[in-house]
Amino acid sequence: MSTLEIKDLHVSIEGKNILKGVNLTMKTGEIHAIMGPNGTGKSTLSEAIMGHPAYKVTQGEVLLNGENILGLPVDERARAGLFLAMQYPAEIPGVTNAEFIRGAINARRPEDDALSIRSFLKQLDETMSVLDMTEEMADRYLNEGFSGGEKKRNEILQLMMIKPKFAILDEIDSGLDIDALKVVSRGVNKMRGPEFGSLIITHYQRLLNYIVPDVVHVMMGGRIVKQGGPELAKRLEDEGYAGLRDELGLDIKLVDEDA
Amino acid sequence: MTVEFENYPEIKSYAKSVTEPKWFTDIRVKALESQPKLELPNFEKIRYHRWPIQLKEKLKKVSSNAELLDDLPIEDAKHLVVQLGQDTLQKSGLTTFEEQGVVICDWQEALEKHSGLVQKYFMQKAIKFDEDLLTAQHVANLTSGLFIYVPKNTVVKEPLTTYFVQDSTQKNDYVHHVILVVDSNSEFSYLENLMTVGSEKTTANIIVEVIAQADSHIKFASVDRLGANTTTYLNRRGYLERNSKIDWSMGMMNDGNIVGDFDSDLVGDGAHSEVKVVAISTGKQVQGIDTRVTNIGRHTIGHILQHGVILSRSTLTFNGIGHIIKGAKGADAQQESRVLMLSTKAKGDANPILLIDDNDVTAGHAASVGRVNQEQLYYLMSRGLPKKVAERLVIRGFLGPVLAAIPSKVIEEQLKVTIERKLVDGQKDE
Numbered sequence: 001m002s003t004l005e006i007k008d009l010h011v012s013i014e015g016k017n018i019l020k021g022v023n024l025t026m027k028t029g030e031i032h033a034i035m036g037p038n039g040t041g042k043s044t045l046s047e048a049i050m051g052h053p054a055y056k057v058t059q060g061e062v063l064l065n066g067e068n069i070l071g072l073p074v075d076e077r078a079r080a081g082l083f084l085a086m087q088y089p090a091e092i093p094g095v096t097n098a099e100f101i102r103g104a105i106n107a108r109r110p111e112d113d114a115l116s117i118r119s120f121l122k123q124l125d126e127t128m129s130v131l132d133m134t135e136e137m138a139d140r141y142l143n144e145g146f147s148g149g150e151k152k153r154n155e156i157l158q159l160m161m162i163k164p165k166f167a168i169l170d171e172i173d174s175g176l177d178i179d180a181l182k183v184v185s186r187g188v189n190k191m192r193g194p195e196f197g198s199l200i201i202t203h204y205q206r207l208l209n210y211i212v213p214d215v216v217h218v219m220m221g222g223r224i225v226k227q228g229g230p231e232l233a234k235r236l237e238d239e240g241y242a243g244l245r246d247e248l249g250l251d252i253k254l255v256d257e258d259a
Numbered sequence: 260m261t262v263e264f265e266n267y268p269e270i271k272s273y274a275k276s277v278t279e280p281k282w283f284t285d286i287r288v289k290a291l292e293s294q295p296k297l298e299l300p301n302f303e304k305i306r307y308h309r310w311p312i313q314l315k316e317k318l319k320k321v322s323s324n325a326e327l328l329d330d331l332p333i334e335d336a337k338h339l340v341v342q343l344g345q346d347t348l349q350k351s352g353l354t355t356f357e358e359q360g361v362v363i364c365d366w367q368e369a370l371e372k373h374s375g376l377v378q379k380y381f382m383q384k385a386i387k388f389d390e391d392l393l394t395a396q397h398v399a400n401l402t403s404g405l406f407i408y409v410p411k412n413t414v415v416k417e418p419l420t421t422y423f424v425q426d427s428t429q430k431n432d433y434v435h436h437v438i439l440v441v442d443s444n445s446e447f448s449y450l451e452n453l454m455t456v457g458s459e460k461t462t463a464n465i466i467v468e469v470i471a472q473a474d475s476h477i478k479f480a481s482v483d484r485l486g487a488n489t490t491t492y493l494n495r496r497g498y499l500e501r502n503s504k505i506d507w508s509m510g511m512m513n514d515g516n517i518v519g520d521f522d523s524d525l526v527g528d529g530a531h532s533e534v535k536v537v538a539i540s541t542g543k544q545v546q547g548i549d550t551r552v553t554n555i556g557r558h559t560i561g562h563i564l565q566h567g568v569i570l571s572r573s574t575l576t577f578n579g580i581g582h583i584i585k586g587a588k589g590a591d592a593q594q595e596s597r598v599l600m601l602s603t604k605a606k607g608d609a610n611p612i613l614l615i616d617d618n619d620v621t622a623g624h625a626a627s628v629g630r631v632n633q634e635q636l637y638y639l640m641s642r643g644l645p646k647k648v649a650e651r652l653v654i655r656g657f658l659g660p661v662l663a664a665i666p667s668k669v670i671e672e673q674l675k676v677t678i679e680r681k682l683v684d685g686q687k688d689e
């Protein structure tokens with residue numbers, strides 16, 4: 001079992017304080033969800049954990065099995081067991097999806113024990129069929145010209161191939177129709193097990209019907225303001241973020257205040 | 260004009276030692292005598308004048324130790340010529356070519372057996388011996404090379420591969436000349452490898468004349484890996500007659516300072532030159548690449564595509580010159596030069612130069628010097644790839660459009676391997 005602890009995390013971007021003390025602890029075997037209005041800092045939290053250079057941690061720590069990882073470069077955090085399915089994955093021309101994924105797997109193995117092409121291709125084939133991906137996606141350049149939905153599937157494909165300890169999924173549901181949402185959820189659910197934990201970031205409750213979380217955190221104004229079980233997500237869906245904000249007496253402006 | 264050999268004992272004794280024809284020794288002397296009034300050529304933004312690029316060593320015949328080749332990455336190509344310094348060490352798989360009437364001779368043999376043919380082309384069409392100080396020094400000091408002649412109406416199916424290895428275990432100038440003549444309506448494919456063995460500080464002056472006669476098609480590829488202590492002037496010049504085409508694919512993977520002077524003269528109507536260059540500069544080296552296409556004939560097409568990557572404290576300059584001469588109606592000149600910087604201390608330059616003297620033409624250019632996309636690097640690293648591996652992948656994507664446009668898959672693959680090796684070595688100084 002592994003643990004991921006976020007302690008009093010403060011993060012700023014371009015001098016603007018976005019996260020103002022986030023605390024969250026999770027273990028492998030658990031699925032946690034973070035919900036929150038747009039612009040509240042959910043992506044900032046995930047990028048700061050992964051180590052995007054634009055996001056500056058000004059206070060607090062992130063511990064993986066008790067070790068602070070904030071001093072590590074991005075690739076070492078990844079090899080230590082973290083994975084981030086990004087909201088906006090980069091496009092890399094000239095590098096095929098398959099060779100990239102194989103490279104990522106082999107980066108975690110000793111040089112003299114690289115995964116054979118055969119067994120790699122077998123795994124890739126099986127995983128792609130779980131995600132209803134066509135074979136040609138393996139030979140296309142990484143994310144180049146992929147539709148929004150294809151990019152999301154491709155993030156989950158990488159997740160399933162790389163098998164990290166903890167995966168943060170940043171709005172993996174955005175822009176997906178219901179069928180695609182089911183496919184992506186099927187992939188994540190297949191990963192569930194004692195050696196895998198996931199932090200699922202979403203704006204909507206819908207995804208959580210398919211990937212049922214153990215814990216739901218609500219984030220507003222750069223902090224986690226409430227925690228609960230799956231029923232908390234349902235309640236947010238019914239009442240909106242404004243309702244919860246007003247109940248908690250928070251002075252936060254919602255960007256997309258609707259009801 | 261009569262030529263006085265007596266004043267040039269070195270040339271005289273060298274000429275005797277290799278028994279070269281009189282016309283050739285004459286032109287050596289003329290080239291030598293023309294030097295006082297000649298200057299180094301100028302290339303926009305390439306400052307090489309103080310480099311040890313001028314030839315200084317005395318003209319002399321030297322031989323090399325054949326065992327030096329043992330450790331070099333020389334591919335066992337099907338049709339192969341290997342030269343080390345002034346010696347030809349291997350010629351294999353050439354029978355099928357000879358049966359088609361193709362002439363492939365090293366320099367001395369060409370002067371002996373095909374003197375008339377060499378005389379017809381040597382510094383006559385593509386370049387003049389007194390064009391500038393470097394060409395004149397070249398002619399006066401030339402000691403090795405290869406002559407290839409493909410007769411009319413001959414389609415040679417398989418490529419010829421050459422390795423020209425400069426011997427820098429000795430302190431000699433390397434003065435090397437290649438002539439490739441493809442006669443009317445013929446096709447030929449050629450891959451040239453320049454390499455260095457040894458690490459003495461030396462100067463190389465290399466001229467390659469490629470003559471495409473009417474309706475011929477030449478695929479010219481090169482992978483240049485000259486050593487870190489070799490200062491080089493490398494001139495590759497194409498002369499294209501009516502409806503001929505040259506596809507140039509050049510990989511500049513040298514480790515030392517070099518001026519690459521790559522020109523195509525589209526002389527005949529409908530002539531077409533496609534120039535693809537990839538270059539990688541590492542360490543402290545300077546690579547200056549001046550690629551010019553001159554549209555002289557009507558409906559000629561000249562396209563330049565060059566992408567380069569710079570690491571450490573190195574420099575890379577790409578000049579792209581599209582020159583359309585008055586009267587070249589319907590000509591097309593297009594170019595794209597891009598440089599990717601991996602280090603803040605590296606210097607890159609991409610200069611598009613269009614000189615257009617006719618109205619009825621099409622022309623365009625694109626040029627850029629930029630840094631590695633940080634989002635791409637971050638994405639790759641977030642999957643566990645170490646930074647240097649991630650950088651190499653981004654670079655591959657950047658060079659991809661040029662590599663993909665190379666007409667031969669074999670050469671594309673070979674270039675990819677060479678690029679990877681040069682990048683891995685170059686990243687060690689980062």
Ligand SMILES: Nc1ncnc2c1ncn2[C@@H]1O[C@H](COP(=O)(O)OP(=O)(O)O)[C@@H](O)[C@H]1O
Nearest residue numbers: 013014018037038039040041042043044045054
């Ligand atoms: N690269 C950036 N540059 C400047 N501001 C940013 C950047 N990324 C995010 N922000 C700002 O930080 C805040 C939080 O953004 P984000 O973490 O993306 O929110 P969420 O994912 O919850 O929608 C927003 O106000 C957003 O405008």
Ligand SMILES: [Mg+2]
Nearest residue numbers: 042043087171
């Ligand atoms: Mg977000």
